[in-house]
Amino acid sequence: MSDDAMTPFLCSLCQHAGIAIIATDQQFVIRFWNSAAERMFGTSASAAIGQPVWLIIPPERHGLAQRMLERAVTRGETSEVELRQTGPDGRKHYLAVTISPVPGDQKQAAGVSICARDVTKGMDLMRDVAETQRMSALGSMSGAVAHHFNNLLGGALTALDFVQDSFEVETLRRGLRTAMTALSRVSEMTLALLAFAEGDRSESPMGDAVDTVRQFVSSRRKEWANNHVSVETELQPLRAKLPSKRLMTILRILTTNACEAMMGGGILRIELSKGPGMTVILRVRDTGTGMAEEQIRHVFEPFFTTKQAVRPEDPEHIGLGLAIAYGLIRGLDGTITLERGDPSGMVCTVCLPSELESSG
Secondary structure, eight states, X not given: OOHHHHHHXXXXXXXXXXXXXXXXXXXXXXXXXOHHHHHHHSOOHHHHTTSBGGGGSOGGGHHHHHHHHHHHXXXXXXXXXXXXXXXXXXXXXXXXXXXXXXXXXXXXXSEEEXXXXXXXXXXXXXXXHHHHHHHHHHHHHHHHHHHHHHHHHHHHHHHHHHHTTOOOXXXXXXXXHHHHHHHHHHHHHHHHHHHHHHOOOSOOOEEEHHHHHHHHHHHHHHHHHHTTEEEEEEEOOOOEEEEHHHHHHHHHHHHHHHHHTOTTOEEEEEEEEEOSSSEEEEEEEOOSOOOOHHHHTTTTSTTOOOOSSOOTTOGGGGTOHHHHHHHHHHHTTOEEEEEEOSSSSEEEEEEEEOEEOOOO
């Protein structure tokens, strides 16, 4: 096809494309507006051409769009952004927008092209899926809460019912101890769920991150040795402060989880290093059996456990340990991830914002 024949072909291609195609000059004045743009924005080409491009950009996105448009013209950069726009039908639409430079004769671009695609149906589908998953997770958690609370409270009621007509002191004491133990477990589970949902709001003084990790390792080293777990540490010198009490709790949960995955013994490795910006990275590695990808996706959910035997008297054995850690870390504006180790075991990575220690 010759160049002369190609020009009307390309014009027709752009005019009738299934996505909105808009072109501007260097001043971001609209010079091309295809049929799909007319349908998407409810404005004819004759009304749009000659208008500034801000016609199609929501006011709250003007600053971001300005930077993207300028980078396209001055640096030749392509950018992508999502916009939420009210369509001709009065409904909110989600648009996936790509801003690209239109090459010119000189170093600077002659203008920009803006390609927009309506992704509302996809976003609605994702929201529906997310809502279904959320309701399913809530249903599972509600069932688990009801199951464990029913067992514990049922045990307390049974014990109290057994002793209510008894006049033997020892029988009364035994029944009350059983009821107290069950009610204490209910209280612990309630606090654990609050920690997952809201984090830990109790006071936790700031302390040197490296010193806190060293103190924790020193306090647990004998226990780990008795379980045939050897510990390795790699603690980079940091001048960072973290809430000591919460860091200790996070370490206890993560190392307990790691040791339980190494029933016959293994190597527990704890690493502390500087992260990006004012953050600290804590890693806990084990040489245990690991987890399947499907299990990893649910591991921070309350009451999710991979253990075969669940002991009601042990709160972490009913799947609350990592959920508590997740809540604590989220409450500190941090992140936690779990992935398979190489060649075996699991690696838990925690990123926490820190405060810089005073050099004085």
